[in-house]
Amino acid sequence: MTAVRTQTAPPTDDALARVAHELRGRLSCIIYVLQGMPSDGAAADKVRGIAERQAWRAARIVEDLFDVCAGGRDKLTLRKERVSLAGVVWRAVETTEPQLMAAGLRLTVALPSDPPELCADSLRLEQVFVNLLANAAKFSPPGGQVLVTTESDVAQVTVRVRDTGRGIPPELLPRVFDPFVQGPGECPQGLGLGLAVVRSLVEAHGGTVTAASDGPGTGAEFTVRLPREPPS
Numbered sequence: 001m002t003a004v005r006t007q008t009a010p011p012t013d014d015a016l017a018r019v020a021h022e023l024r025g026r027l028s029c030i031i032y033v034l035q036g037m038p039s040d041g042a043a044a045d046k047v048r049g050i051a052e053r054q055a056w057r058a059a060r061i062v063e064d065l066f067d068v069c070a071g072g073r074d075k076l077t078l079r080k081e082r083v084s085l086a087g088v089v090w091r092a093v094e095t096t097e098p099q100l101m102a103a104g105l106r107l108t109v110a111l112p113s114d115p116p117e118l119c120a121d122s123l124r125l126e127q128v129f130v131n132l133l134a135n136a137a138k139f140s141p142p143g144g145q146v147l148v149t150t151e152s153d154v155a156q157v158t159v160r161v162r163d164t165g166r167g168i169p170p171e172l173l174p175r176v177f178d179p180f181v182q183g184p185g186e187c188p189q190g191l192g193l194g195l196a197v198v199r200s201l202v203e204a205h206g207g208t209v210t211a212a213s214d215g216p217g218t219g220a221e222f223t224v225r226l227p228r229e230p231p232s
Contacts, residue, residue, distance in 0.1 A: 085116050100136075104143055111150055119228070131195065133148075147161075154228070156226060162219065210223050
């Protein structure tokens with residue numbers, strides 16, 4: 001049986017929110033100081049660059065914690081407006097393209113000639129697809145492919161992100177969107193929050209997200225379904 005690593009007793013949302021709040025304040029101070037440091041040669045620039053990247057990474061983890069906690073308690077704040085699904089998808093592609101290229105992956109995006117619009121928070125929705133594309137990059141070997149397709153009807157829009165990566169073990173599929181759940185071979189610095197954030201943001205929009213895979217080595221497909229209008 002394939003092992004699945006998970007935190008046996010996840011902390012409560014209140015505890016996570018308190019920890020995230022404390023960390024966010026300290027990280028903001030660190031980033032501010034680093035950005036104000038004077039340059040003193042190539043060695044100092046290198047050290048500062050490493051410190052800044054790690055601080056920003058830690059800050060991103062803190063924001064993910066906030067999203068997971070707020071999403072689980074229906075406290076996410078969304079700024080909804082009429083947005084083009086194509087615009088949201090392309091911005092997510094632009095954000096993750098360097099990561100996909102570094103992983104040696106080929107990305108194909110298939111959008112309809114008349115892209116649909118929906119009522120959504122464009123920044124939050126963009127984060128959904130950034131996380132899904134980053135997940136594909138993380139778990140796909142060089143030379144693999146990532147395919148993004150969209151479709152719509154009068155009631156909803158559907159976006160599918162398909163990869164040819166390592167796939168998802170059957171025992172992990174039911175819990176793949178749970179916080180802190182990680183599959184075999186997961187990078188040790190990961191917390192298993194990316195897909196949990198995806199679910200929180202999609203559900204906050206009144207939509208659903210599902211994962212499908214035929215098992216290890218077969219790739220995975222994530223399907224996001226969103227209403228075109230806010231739920232009544």
